[in-house]
Structure formats: structure tokens, C-alpha cells
Amino acid sequence: MTMIQALRSAMDVMLERDPDVVIYGQDVGYFGGVFRCTDGLQAKYGKSRVFDAPISEGGIVGTAVGMAAYGLRPVVEIQFADYFYPASDQIVSEAARLRYRSAGQFTAAMTIRMPCGGGIYGGQTHSQSPEAMFTHVCGLRTVMPSNPYDAKGLLIACIENDDPVIFLEPKRLYNGPFDGHHDMPVVPWSKHPLGEVPEGYYTVPLDSAKVVREGAALTVIAYGTMVYVAEAAARETGIDAEIIDLRSIWPLDLNTIVNSVKKTGRCVVVHEATRTSGFGAELCALVQEHCFYQLEAPIERVTGWDTPYPHAQEWAYFPGPERVGAAFKRAMGGA
Known part of the structure; x- marks a missing residue:
């Protein structure tokens, strides 16, 4: 699988295993996401499980906090990591602190997926790598896979985890192997699969290098x-x-x-x-x-x-x- 296929497989597995999992964000429903990571999931699971959201990152994350407190496990997509700033108050002040401020009565079991980094000539507003901002926030997990096998296993582990997770996805690795150079004019990848990925359920341990x-x-x-x-x-x-x-x-x-x-x-x-x-x-x-x-x-x-x-x-x-x-x-x- 490519990383895109592996991420889609992870969400497919969890939608099937856990009725509390819901997926939403800008264009992730009918269109299948700007990078096609959720392609076909709405058709398979319906509009109540996989759906589109308004162009409001604060609204997307804020509703996810409420859903998670209620007992659901939302997986939301911020279309590019650069767009998280309007949602920063919901991420920092609400999601990250919910377990602590409620003395464990509530948790924010939510995963926020964000394509990050450059490689597509996206310029200043589509290419940032903001991981350091999230690592400074107590109560957040920050994850970034480098290959499809880890991407699927880590995403499943994140969805099952009771803490809010920032799941960063390097765009240069979405569609195939990367040799460390930029020999091609736009994106240094090929169409060949990067690695073997099991079809079903498995996890990669969090906090493990x-x-x-x-x-x-x-x-x-x-x-x-x-x-x-x-x-x-x-x-x-x-x-x-x-x-x-x-x-x-x-x-x-x-x-x-x-x-x-x-x-x-x-x-x-x-x-x-x-x-x-x-x-x-x-x-x-x-x-x-x-x-x-x-x-x-x-x-x-x-x-x-x-x-x-x-x-x-x-x-x-x-x-x-x-x-x-x-x-x-x-x-x-x-x-």
C-alpha cells in the first residue's frame, strides 16, 4: 500500500470495528478528501459516520471535543496542518485539558489528522511543519509516521487511545517511496508501493521509536x-x-x-x-x-x-x- 491507502485502511478497519468512530472534515465525505485518504468511506458507511464539515477548523475540533466527551471517537481532518491555527484554542484549552480538569471523569478520545510539510510547492500556507507547537502542550500526543505500515498501525492505536492525538502526515510520503532527493521536477515519489501492509487490524505501539x-x-x-x-x-x-x-x-x-x-x-x-x-x-x-x-x-x-x-x-x-x-x-x- 501507499501511505494514503494505509491510512484509508486504518479508518476502514476502525469504522467497521467500533460504531463510536466517526470521521469528518472539509471535503472528506463525498469527495474523499483533498488527498483522497477517505475515498469511498462515506459510500460504505453512510453520511452519519463519514461526513463533510464547514470550512471552520475551530468548529470541526470543537464539535470533536464534545463528541469525545459524550463517548464517541471522532477522527477529524484539518485539510493542511497550516490551517490548525483557528482551532488552536479548542485544541489547547479544551481537548488537551479535558481529562485533567475533569479529574478523569471525561476524556477527549479524538484524533486530528493533518497533512504536513512541503514538497508540493504549496507555499507558505500549505507546507508548514508545526509539530513543536503541539509537543509543548501538556495533554496532547503528537505522532508522525514515515511509512505505510507504521501509518496504519499508529492511526489505529491513536483512534483507540483515550487521549487527544495530533496525527501528522508528511505529504511527500503519501504516494510512494522517497529516496531523499528531489530528482523529479515536482514531487520525488514513484507509483510503486512503499511497503507491505496487512489488510486487517493491527497496531503499532505509541511512544515507541x-x-x-x-x-x-x-x-x-x-x-x-x-x-x-x-x-x-x-x-x-x-x-x-x-x-x-x-x-x-x-x-x-x-x-x-x-x-x-x-x-x-x-x-x-x-x-x-x-x-x-x-x-x-x-x-x-x-x-x-x-x-x-x-x-x-x-x-x-x-x-x-x-x-x-x-x-x-x-x-x-x-x-x-x-x-x-x-x-x-x-x-x-x-x-
Whole structure:
């Protein structure tokens, strides 16, 4: 399956298994979503289970909070992650705090899906990576898969979880494999499936990172599209990098990170979002706190620019294998 097919399969499985699951958002019903992730679900389950919502992100998330408090498990789509700002009060002040402020009497078992990141020349209002904003909010889970298998298993786990989840979906990975480069003129993917995905029910554990490439020279911490960029940098530099895919950005699988950095003695953090106050800063701080005496070189950080998202220059904005490879070499030269 492609990631789009895997996400659709996850929602299909949960709609069939749990009558409390409902799916809605802008254009997700009849049209099947702007990226076609919900294509065919309304026809299969009806307009009371899969339906369209007005162009009101605050209304979409606000009604989801009410539904979740009532006992439903809404899965709502914000058409692009850039559009979450009108819903930020409902996300931060209501969904994230409901369990705590009610002393556990109510929960917000809701999942907010958001396509994120660049790669489609969407410009400033269709290409942002706002994950750091959500990780700062107590009570929210933040998840970003890098492949179809994890996308399906994580989405099912999120829907079944009783906490509100921000489920970020990298657009560059929606339709097929990504080799870390931008050789094609618009989007660097092909039509070939990225991986095998079971048809039925399964879950991927939340709060669990995955070592996608074992190595001994240095540790790379990445998520989403940047996992493939890190793999390309490792291939092209020949450096024996151990690459960790966070999958669940927050809560974080700190043990996997610490064990890897203590083994390799070097660390490179990679993400697409802007550098200042990006989630990479938190990762660097945690590695410094837990692995200081094992570090043999300064922690390297490779990120997007500290600028508004560029339109025509987006491929220069993304961390690519050359920039990441240069960070690998700096880390190795710091011994």
C-alpha cells in the first residue's frame, strides 16, 4: 500500500470495528478528501459516520471535543496542518485539558489528522511543519509516521487511545517511496508501493521509536520524511550511522535514543521545520542531559531555515542529503 491507502485502511478497519468512530472534515465525505485518504468511506458507511464539515477548523475540533466527551471517537481532518491555527484554542484549552480538569471523569478520545510539510510547492500556507507547537502542550500526543505500515498501525492505536492525538502526515510520503532527493521536477515519489501492509487490524505501539538502520559511528534522530534523507546521507557518505525514526514525537521514546547515543557517542538531529525552537532543540537538550559523558563531539542539528516558508526555493529549504551528510562529517571530525 501507499501511505494514503494505509491510512484509508486504518479508518476502514476502525469504522467497521467500533460504531463510536466517526470521521469528518472539509471535503472528506463525498469527495474523499483533498488527498483522497477517505475515498469511498462515506459510500460504505453512510453520511452519519463519514461526513463533510464547514470550512471552520475551530468548529470541526470543537464539535470533536464534545463528541469525545459524550463517548464517541471522532477522527477529524484539518485539510493542511497550516490551517490548525483557528482551532488552536479548542485544541489547547479544551481537548488537551479535558481529562485533567475533569479529574478523569471525561476524556477527549479524538484524533486530528493533518497533512504536513512541503514538497508540493504549496507555499507558505500549505507546507508548514508545526509539530513543536503541539509537543509543548501538556495533554496532547503528537505522532508522525514515515511509512505505510507504521501509518496504519499508529492511526489505529491513536483512534483507540483515550487521549487527544495530533496525527501528522508528511505529504511527500503519501504516494510512494522517497529516496531523499528531489530528482523529479515536482514531487520525488514513484507509483510503486512503499511497503507491505496487512489488510486487517493491527497496531503499532505509541511512544515507541524504531531503529530503522543500525550503526556504530553516530546516532541520527529523525521523523517523517527526514528518515529517508538521513538514510540517503548515510549511503552517500559511507558513514555507519544508526538512524532512529521517532514515530511518536511526544510522548517520546527516550530510552531508545539514550541507548543509541551512549553506544555511538555522536548525535545528529534532523527535522524539516524551522530551526529556532524547533523540536530538535528539545532533542538536543535531552541528549545533552542524559548522554553528556558519552558524547565525543558536539550534537549537530540540521533543519529548515528560520524564514517564512519559501515557495520557489522549497527544495533548498529542506534538509537534503548534502546538508545532512556534512553534519555527519562534522560530528565524526569532532573526536
